[in-house]
Amino acid sequence: MSKAEAMSSFGDDRMLIERFIEDPHHIEIQVVADTHGNVVAFPERECSVQRRNQKVVEESPSTSVCLFVCLSVCLSLCRSLIHSLTHSLTQTHIYAHAPPQVP
Numbered sequence: 001m002s003k004a005e006a007m008s009s010f011g012d013d014r015m016l017i018e019r020f021i022e023d024p025h026h027i028e029i030q031v032v033a034d035t036h037g038n039v040v041a042f043p044e045r046e047c048s049v050q051r052r053n054q055k056v057v058e059e060s061p062s063t064s065v066c067l068f069v070c071l072s073v074c075l076s077l078c079r080s081l082i083h084s085l086t087h088s089l090t091q092t093h094i095y096a097h098a099p100p101q102v103p
Contacts, residue, residue, distance in 0.1 A: 024048065025064050031077045039081055041074035 007013040026047045033039040046062035047055045061070070 025062075026050070027062055027065055028058075029070070029073055029077060031074070031081050033078075033081045037082065039078045041078055044070050044073070 002015060003013040006015065027044055028047050029044045030042045031039060032042075043060050044062050044065060045058045045060040046064060047058050048064075049055070049057040049059075
């Protein structure tokens with residue numbers, strides 16, 4: 001039945017299996033750049049409260065990610081955006097349990 005539903009919905013009956021993550025945290029960081037090389041990273045936001053795959057609440061800053069991790073990810077995203085021709089980027093991280101913390 002699942003393969004038939006996939007075929008009718010997507011034109012492809014291949015089934016994909018994902019690992020189950022208990023107590024996940026959905027963290028998003030958005031980075032924007034202009035053609036002059038200016039790059040801005042907006043604060044991370046926790047989007048874990050969802051209903052029917054739609055975000056219900058976005059909490060910013062996230063209470064489940066430490067500042068060091070946020071700054072590291074923002075810096076990495078800014079660098080990757082500078083080296084690409086893209087001018088907008090949203091990075092999503094799904095953490096199992098609590099995101100990594102710095103001691």
